Structures are given as C-alpha cells and as structure tokens.
Amino acid sequence: MNKRNHQYRITVTHLESAKESAPIQPELQIDIENHDDIFAVIEKIQQKQLFDDPQQATEFGLGLKLFSEVLLKNRKHPLFDEFYPAFGDFMKKLKSQ
Incomplete structure (x- = not known):
C-alpha cells in the first residue's frame, strides 16, 4: 500500500438474511487505501444534508x-x-452543492 494514502480496514458483518432459509454469510474484512480522508468526506456529505436520512x-x-x-x-x-x-x-455537481 502507498504510504501517501490513508489506510483503512473495512469489515462487513451479515446480520440478517432477507430470506429465513438463507444462511448468514461469514464476515468480510478488507484493507484498503484511499487518497482522501473518508471520514472527512462523509462528514462533508452529512453537512450538505443531501438525504433525509443521515445514515x-x-x-x-x-x-x-x-x-x-x-x-x-x-x-x-x-x-x-x-x-x-x-x-x-x-463529482463537480456534488462538490458544488
């Protein structure tokens, strides 16, 4: 991984299946890098209030x-x-809002 990028570990945990008969999938975990601070990007998007649901x-x-x-x-x-x-x-449109 490039040291000039931010390093993250993302974990996805399957909590419930849409169908009762479907099995719960094992946890997925990946390490990624990104040139942006993902937390700062999320905060900016939350501040823009683009969606009714903050989540x-x-x-x-x-x-x-x-x-x-x-x-x-x-x-x-x-x-x-x-x-x-x-x-x-x-992206230009998103950043201008």
Missing part, C-alpha cells in the same frame, strides 16, 4: 469513496470508457 449520507459517502478509488486506479479500463467522463461531471 444514507454515510452509506453514500463510503460507497462513493470505495467506488471512486477503484475507478481512478482503473480509469483506462474499457469498462469505464463511457462512465469516467460522466463521473467527473457528477
């Missing part, structure tokens, strides 16, 4: 930073050909 601001901020870091590292991947320019526009 959704946290979910959005975390998901956005996880996704955008992968996107940046793989911006030349054919999967992102059409999406990458639109994502830039989206």
